[in-house]
Amino acid sequence: MANGTPGTPGPEAEKAASRRPKDTKLKQQRLPAWQPILTAGTVLPAFFAIGLAFIPLGVVLLVTSNDIQEYRYDYTQCVNSNGEKCADLLTNLTATGQTCTCTFNIELKEDFVGTVYMYYGLTNFYQNHRRYVRSRDDSQLHGYDVDSLYSDCEPFKTKKLNTSVEMKIAPCGAIANSLFNDSYTFVYKGDGSQNVNVSMLRTGIAWASDKDVKFGNPSSWAGFTNPPNWNNKMVYQLDPDDENNNGYKNEDLIVWMRTAALPTFRKLHRRINHQQTEFT
Structure with a gap:
């Protein structure tokens, strides 16, 4: 037999009603407040003060931008x-x-002063496509020795070597499979007859937070194969000259895996090694 009279809330209703906020000034929004009244006399001086404060910053940015030297070359139809x-x-x-x-x-047309960087640029390459962006396995790229059941790498998760052998791809996914693989050799032609090979650095092009935190090599590469479009090159062979720049720690791979937000983009590719390259 239920307690109480008809029309009166029972214990369960009282318990549910107790979930409402407590009767305090903070939770009932009764704290003292101040709301400024915006008038022309207060807004205009504030705008002028903010504008004057940003003038030096604009001058610094303009001077820095004008000092940047750039040369572009489109070799699409080479x-x-x-x-x-x-x-x-x-x-x-x-x-x-x-x-x-x-x-x-x-x-x-003029000398490039200071550190020289080389970028590659792509147009109409949609790295921001929803399925393309998801086509990766961050656990794998971090170096974890686990097989992610919820990986979005398909159809680039495994590759058949023959009718009976199928191996996991490292790194898996469409992003890694389409890794930018153009290579460049620069030769400086001075006034003399001898040409100078321009030395370029493969490191120092990726974000330190990416290389140190998001990417790491597994304990072993056994049981993995390369992506289909990598021309038989394994991930631990990306930099034949530097063992520390191989595997998922390879900075070319790290830069490429940070997908661009727009279909036309540029990515840092190399740094000119001024210590080993002498121009005469």
Whole structure:
């Protein structure tokens, strides 16, 4: 038999009602408050003061921007030694793993002072596509020796080597499979007859937070194979000259895995090594 009279809330209703906020000034919003009244006499001086404060900052940014020297070269339609366009050759679906080499001259109108960086740029490459962005395994890239059941790497999670052997891909996913793999060789042609090979650094191009926190190598590479478009190169062979710049710690891979927000973008690729390159 229920307690109470008809129409009166029972113990359960009283318990539910106790969930309302306590009757305090903070929770009932009764604390003293001050709301400024905006008038022309107060707003205009504030705008002028903020504008004057940002003038020096704007001047510094403008001077810094004007001091930046830049040279761009679009080699999309470059031609190899046989007179064939590399763009046409590599468009063929059977061109996976093939290479095309072209040579072009760059003439700088003025000396580049300070540290020189080299970027590569792509247009109409949608790294911001929803399925493309998700096509990775962060646990794998971190170096964890686990097989993520919820990885979005398909169809680049495993690769069949033959009819009976199927291995996991490292690194898996569409982002890693489309890794930018153009390579460059720069030769400085001075006034003399001797050409100087320009030395370039592969490190110091990735964010320190990415390399130190987000990426790490596993204890073993056994049981893994390379992505389909990597031309038989394994992830631990990306930098043949520096063992510390291999695997998931490779900075070219780290830069590429940080997907761009827009379809037209540039990414840092190399730094000119001024200590080993002497220009005369």
